[in-house]
Structure formats: C-alpha cells, structure tokens
Amino acid sequence: xxxxxxxxxxxxxxxxxxxxxxxxxxxxxxxxxxxxxxxxxxxxxxxxxxxxxxxxxxxxxxxxxxxxxxxxxxxxxxxxxxxxxxxxxxxxxxxxxxxxxxxxxxxxxxxxxxxxxxxxxxxxxxxxxxxxxxxxxxxxxxxxxxxxxxxxxxxxxxxxxxxxxxxxxxxxxxxxx
Ligand SMILES: [Zn+2]
Numbered sequence: 001x002x003x004x005x006x007x008x009x010x011x012x013x014x015x016x017x018x019x020x021x022x023x024x025x026x027x028x029x030x031x032x033x034x035x036x037x038x039x040x041x042x043x044x045x046x047x048x049x050x051x052x053x054x055x056x057x058x059x060x061x062x063x064x065x066x067x068x069x070x071x072x073x074x075x076x077x078x079x080x081x082x083x084x085x086x087x088x089x090x091x092x093x094x095x096x097x098x099x100x101x102x103x104x105x106x107x108x109x110x111x112x113x114x115x116x117x118x119x120x121x122x123x124x125x126x127x128x129x130x131x132x133x134x135x136x137x138x139x140x141x142x143x144x145x146x147x148x149x150x151x152x153x154x155x156x157x158x159x160x161x162x163x164x165x166x167x168x169x170x171x172x173x174x175x176x177x
Pocket of ligand 1: 013014015016017018031032033034035036
C-alpha cells in the first residue's frame, strides 16, 4: 500500500484524538477508545464537456494543485447535499460565468491523486453541456484560462488525470462515428 494511502496516513481518531485508531478491513479505521468508525470513500466530482456546434470542446488550464498549469475539464467536487447536475451548473458559473442551457450525463470513471501527501479517491461524473452563450466567458476561481479545441489541436499528454483524458477521448470518438 502506498505511503500516502489514508490507512497509512491517519494515526489518530478524528473524534476523540486517541492513538488507538486501527485499520478495520481494507477501507476503514476504527477507534478502540470511543468506537468511532471512519470509512475511506470516494469523493463525488463532476467534469463538464462544454461543446460548440463545430464539435470543439472546452478545456481549461488549472490554477490550483495538483497539476497546476495543466489542461483539465471544468468541474470540481460535489458539495454535501448537492446533486451532480447542480454541481455542474455551479462550477461552470463560478469558474467561467457560464450559464448551462442543456446537460446530459455521459458516464463515470474513478480517479485518485495525492494532495497534502494524502491520497484522495474520487468518482468523476462526466456531463455534456451546451451553454446559453460562450461569448464573454471569464476564467475565474480555480482556472487560469479556457479554450475550445478540436482533437487535432490537442496533445493528450497535456491532460494528466486519466479519467478526464478518457472522457475527452470518448467525446472525440463519439463525434467521429
Ligand atoms: Zn475515538
């Protein structure tokens, strides 16, 4: 198991502070002092494939770690008690000032990355989005820039997250068919 895996990193019970916080099965920790049982779950996240009539797809430049300066799809974590659809609309508004016209669920893919020397597991859910307008969008919040790409204009090596890279490949494959 990787040294950044939560089972390796978490040493104390987050509820009572006891050091008797022990691995229980392969994806949880249990406190021998207070009984608190902590599960290692995937965090739900959304990725938006904003497309325009020419078939070009929007990619954004990340302004936060991990992978600062690399290409990504716009999106982010789903807030507690929020739906995936609401998260897509909120993230596109926050990151670009974009208003969603229609959205369609495409599929999901697991992902993992290391943040603060701690492995984070996510489930990324992809949505195809058409915008009310793509005029006057402004990169804000977690992104530095955005651009619409044809597949020819894109180097897949510039997209580090495997789940995101696959969503993009699947999209361009779907419009060739
Ligand atoms: Zn405890």
